[in-house]
Amino acid sequence: MSALEQEAEVALEALLLRVVPGLAELWKGSTPDAIAQVEKIAGRPLPSFYRWFLTRMGQSMGPLAYPTLDFSTQRVLDCHARGWVEPHPRLLLIAYDSNGMMPMPLFYDLDAPARGDALVASKEEGADEDDLYEKFETLREMLAWGALSRFRLRKMPQTCNGTFSGDSPDLLALIEPVMSSLGFTQPIPTGPYCGLYERDNAVMICMGMPRHGADMSRSFEFGATNAGVLRKVLGEIAAASLLDLRVDEWFPAST
Structure with missing residues (x-):
């Protein structure tokens, strides 16, 4: 991780802890083994920010959690273990969507890196990689944008x-x-x-x-x-x- 990327993580952590009530007591990170399993699925090194995110919030995002999106490492691993999503050389599932009407899970586009992170996109179940709905240039920006909006x-x-x-x-x-x-x-x-x-x-x-x-x-x-x-x-x-x-x-x- 570069010095600039480290500074960005420090700034985001300060923002989240400042605006999200009770986050410091309720967020919980993933184990190194679980993160390694996700990286194996990705088939390449994880973006440095995603590794930071999983280390801080890979088990629980506390009050920062999204209503229907599950970003947990265990959910990502379960989706692959159950065959709900197949490993892809470019797209990595990062959030399962429990919306029963029209689920739109989130994926990293690992071929679109940006500042130690990567583009976040959603797609409907069964849609191919050309039918991505691009959301944010980075997960870091998505989390910061959402925290400022909600809190x-x-x-x-x-x-x-x-x-x-x-x-x-x-x-x-x-x-x-x-x-x-x-x-x-x-x-x-x-x-x-x-x-x-x-x-x-x-x-x-x-x-x-x-x-x-x-x-x-x-x-x-x-x-x-x-x-x-x-x-x-x-x-x-x-x-x-x-x-x-x-x-x-x-x-x-x-x-």
Whole structure:
């Protein structure tokens, strides 16, 4: 693991322990033997971040757990042992989906590495590898995005969502200096598709689809103590970045 990758893990751990109540007492990692069994299925070295994740949360994610997704090492091994999923040279199951209506388990695309991690995608049962629904460029970003959404943004009295669009494929590079000037910090380093910004009274999470490098938009969710804060920050972004900004919904409705 490189020094930069180590710093990213330290930053993510600090973020999760800060925003997820009781996580330190309830998360539980996998044994080295269980991790080695997953690596054998992968047929190649695991991404360094995935090894970190399994070491911290491979048995239990505590309150960070997703409602229908089981990321546990034991579930991954059971799915292979029962023949529910076959070993694949490129795709590695990382989360079983218990949604009975339309399960969408999560896979690593090991041929799409990024910053000591790899692309996370879902696919329907029986679908081939060309029918992947790409979710996040890295599992690290998925976990950070989800934690900020569930444990900070959704607890804000006022939220909104929408899109930024413009002529540059790297839209977040235009947003970041504006957010910094307004006192927002980025809790972990991210790539060009995921933006995470927070300060005491507000939090914004942005995302785009991995591999769609030519797309010219990023969706956002934004929460704050009141609608005035949201309008002021969004106005600053639109004015300073020259991006087109569209707000789709306010919760609760705002006039």
